[in-house]
Amino acid sequence: MRTNDLISNLAENVTPVRRLPPFSRRFALFLFLGSALGTLTIGYFGFRRDLALVASTFFFQLQTVALASLFVLSTRLALLLSVPGERVSPLQQKVIWGSLVLSLSALVAASLPHFSEEALTHTLATSGNCIRYVGVVGLAYGIVFLSYLRKAAPLYPLQTGALALFSTGSLSALIVHFLCKSTAPLHLLLGHYLPLAVVTVAGLVLGQLILRSFSKIAR
């Protein structure tokens, strides 16, 4: 087919389209959704029992701010990347992946001295609630987010999907931070990070399939 024929064909069959809302509105929508999901989950399961004690500690506040910032940043980047022509700073992406690697390395390093078969069995047996929290929040938010991103035109499906899942992961971690009082490294690793990793890997595969459809349309 000649290019002129293609142009005529596309122009003849053009229909009005519903424009994608401006970035600020999409961003606000997902911040609102994240907050609503957090409120609902915490409202349903209840705050951790020692919240009054730990809320004023520096470590708790630091963790809360870090998780909230990561959630906001990764949501912003995923939404930006889903639209052609929007620029995304490589530094911001490095902050996200760097923090993931750092926190995981710190947890693995802290878990190693306590690692034994008995500790592993005990931790897995007592981490059921956290696995459920992370799984439910992660799946609910992740599916909504990926489906929404699909409505745009992500030119880089893997990168966009990974950021969307990072946003989901940091939201789940933030919510679980208010639900679970355990600070044992092995519990954090197996009860919080492991289900997140499972959700993320599942989401990456799903995200690739869901978001790649834009590229397929174009071929």
Added chain:
Amino acid sequence: MTAEQELELASLLVKAQEGNGEAYRDFLDRSSHYVRRFVARRLSPAQTVEDVVQETLLSLHSARHTYVPGKPVVPWIHAIAQRRVFDYLRKRMRSTEGKAGPSFDQDEWQPGEAESEATSHLAVRDALANLSPQQRDILGLLKIDGLSTREVSERLRITEASVRVTAHRAYEKFKSYLLVKHYENE
């Protein structure tokens, strides 16, 4: 493209989003000239350029709802065209690898077809410098001196399999270096 032309192009796209066929035809027609120039600087021959232009136009069509009125339209078109060029190069690399199989000698990939002779020369020199001495020697003996795998193995006193493996790795490294440089230059 001047600022005035860009504004005009943006207003045509906004009308096209509302379903105006004439404005859309005009938009696609003008965009195709811009896209063709962009693609032709990166790819050749003409038939390939036209194929990628058409794929870009189809992508513009699929993504037309993502353009936000008031935003610059050229970066939006540019990002889509750039992605299509990248997709084409990736597809070509994959199909070349598929045809070539494990044998290094059969690979016919020609890096930087559309680049000027001087730029290509510098890029090839840098890519060669990026290889290890052994990889460089084997690549030189195979590709420049035209020796067979057996002759290279006898000359360097290593096994034929080792020559093949090293040559394959050298070639992969060489190819990815050129590809990365190609994108950095854009």
